[in-house]
Amino acid sequence: MTPPAVPAALHPLVAAFLGDRDAVRAALHRFGSPLHLVFPxxxxxxxxxxxxxxxxxxxxxxxxxxxxxxxxxxxxxxxxxxxxxxxxxxxxxxxxxxxxxxxxxxxxxxxxxxxxxxxxxxxxxxxxxxxxxxxxxxxxxxxxxxxxxxxxxxxxxxxxxxxxxxxxxxxxxxxxxxxxxxxxxxxxxxxxxxxxxxxxxxxxxxxxxxxxxxxxxxxxxxxxxxxxxxxxxQVFTADAANYDAYDAALRAGLLGHGEAMHWGANTFGYHVADGIAHGSPVFHKYAxxxxxxxxxxxxxxxxxxxxxxxxxxxxxxxxxxxxxxxxxxxxxDQAGITVAQVEFVKRAGNGARLVHLDLSRDTVTAADQEVLIDPIVLAERPESGAVGVYFAGHLCLERDLITQRVVRIAGLPAPGDPVVFANTAAYHTDLSAAQAGMHPLPAKVAVLHHDGGFVLCPDGDYRPEAR
Incomplete structure (x- = not known):
């Protein structure tokens, strides 16, 4: 199953940072995974x-x-x-x-x-x-x-x-x-x-x-x-038409008119009745x-x-x-991202592919809303071609699916590959973050573009005048 992509809108500075794979991996090596990065x-x-x-x-x-x-x-x-x-x-x-x-x-x-x-x-x-x-x-x-x-x-x-x-x-x-x-x-x-x-x-x-x-x-x-x-x-999506196409495919799947792109009985706030998906979804205004x-x-x-x-x-x-x-x-807006690493990939009993990450759903969603912008997989050598997956969290709870919808990615990642959740600075990182299972809260780090490169600073140590 390869659903429509819903690409994230990225500020050019953030896009440049993600384009520097060495900088991303250096951040994870120094501060651990998962990691919240903010861009003053x-x-x-x-x-x-x-x-x-x-x-x-x-x-x-x-x-x-x-x-x-x-x-x-x-x-x-x-x-x-x-x-x-x-x-x-x-x-x-x-x-x-x-x-x-x-x-x-x-x-x-x-x-x-x-x-x-x-x-x-x-x-x-x-x-x-x-x-x-x-x-x-x-x-x-x-x-x-x-x-x-x-x-x-x-x-x-x-x-x-x-x-x-x-x-x-x-x-x-x-x-x-x-x-x-x-x-x-x-x-x-x-x-x-x-x-x-x-x-x-x-x-x-x-x-x-x-x-x-x-x-x-x-x-x-x-x-x-x-x-x-x-x-x-905020501006979350880089392609509003693709967002609309995904929403239409999601609703069609809920109605049984196409491949299901939802996990279990989740309807994302839609009320399905009389062959119609009524109401509004429980999403941010991603479009x-x-x-x-x-x-x-x-x-x-x-x-x-x-x-x-x-x-x-x-x-x-x-x-x-x-x-x-x-x-x-x-x-x-677009001034913060969350990065986590892949722990493993598996198949569920229903045939769905699950990409397990070392963070929980609560870390990147506000008030348990669905993440309707595709995470960005920075795979070194992705396996296979475009594929639909669910991203799963590390809590021992059935509800800890980071995406309860199918996400299109270019290929299956390997353990250790970084996965980026874009535009998480507003409410997403702090409103619902939980420490269930005694997992620590992710570190928060400021990223600065300086002299053509990127400098990392623990959030609590950042001083604008010291740049």
Missing amino acids: QVFEANLAALRAVSDAGAARYRICYAHKVNNSAAFVRTAAGAGIAVDVSSVQELRSALAAGFPPDRIEVTGPKGGGLLRAALAAGVTVNADNLWELEQLAELATTNVAVLLRVSGFAGSATSRFGVDLSEVDRAFDLLVRHRERLRFLGVAFHLDTAATAERVLAVGDCLDLIERAYARDLAPTVLDVGGGLR NTEPAAAILAELLTAPLPGHGGRALGTVLADNLLEMWLEPGKALV
Whole structure:
């Protein structure tokens, strides 16, 4: 069985590194397998692209790196050195940001916060993006000095119900708290985060937020910030048409109209009924080919309803509002890979070929979603021709199939051959990683292109200024 290929999109720097087989094997020899590799220079390139769009479309803006996408010290130190801000959502991330050199006025604490995180935020003197009325009340009670506060809101028409933020129907209660405690709570503005990159939906949310800002002015509050969150997409696939062809073949196999490309009863989120695969698959938006910078440009130039057709960025500038943006995935897009080695190849009882690797599914998937970009096999002497395989993990669990779908590879690898999972920096490497079976977590290493070659540095030792 040779299914359609789903090739990974690779940043040229990452592609050059993988093209240097000696460098890849040297990394594995020095740091072991499996191994997470991060590329700070790709992070810098992604940031430069977002800055260029923001410079052109927004008079005043702040970019906050969403630390939660990756625990990498190299990434957070790169962000600090670049002069942007950081969005943290735990006490540990706050400590990481401070250790990386972020001053308090460039740190924003987001997400749901218990008493411990609120007290840590107050002690550090950072901005708090309040998720709910309880947090505002706690801040007012605990604060001994004036704390900078954003109010996260939700409940926009046309948007899915969110468990985060103060619903629009309760904003007046939040304003009451902010007015009553203005000597302790310094209201910066409103914030939102939508679980979508759809420009039309974001534009509607911005319109509602501008109305809230007008209402805040009427309450003698003086907001100056509109935080539009993150959610910008990544580019995973080098061939969207091949992705679509694979998805079609996968659905056909589920329906029995072609060779099955799924393991066991896995339907990847599709509901098979009446000869049709209904619903949406449990995959990331792998078919997206629009870079984050293009999505941001579309948002900033989109006409804002009720404002004479003026662009969103222009309206913000005319109202002297600073746009805050919280990209995470967009900044680490294509800036990280995971490399593992083949342990052995076998045939299962159903005839399927299994390529066993020395890592688990949890190491390279976020929230147990399927990996729908083909791993890259760096075989020295691949056996046979193109073949379909499943990649299997090293846990003694039936569920530990790294790919629960058939993957096309050029030929069967041998024990010790490296296998690369592309674009794993955003959530994939840290969100679900487990230590079942007492397997240690993979090392994380920064890769730098320097003087025509590649230099490796343990992630915790990386310093941008020392390059």
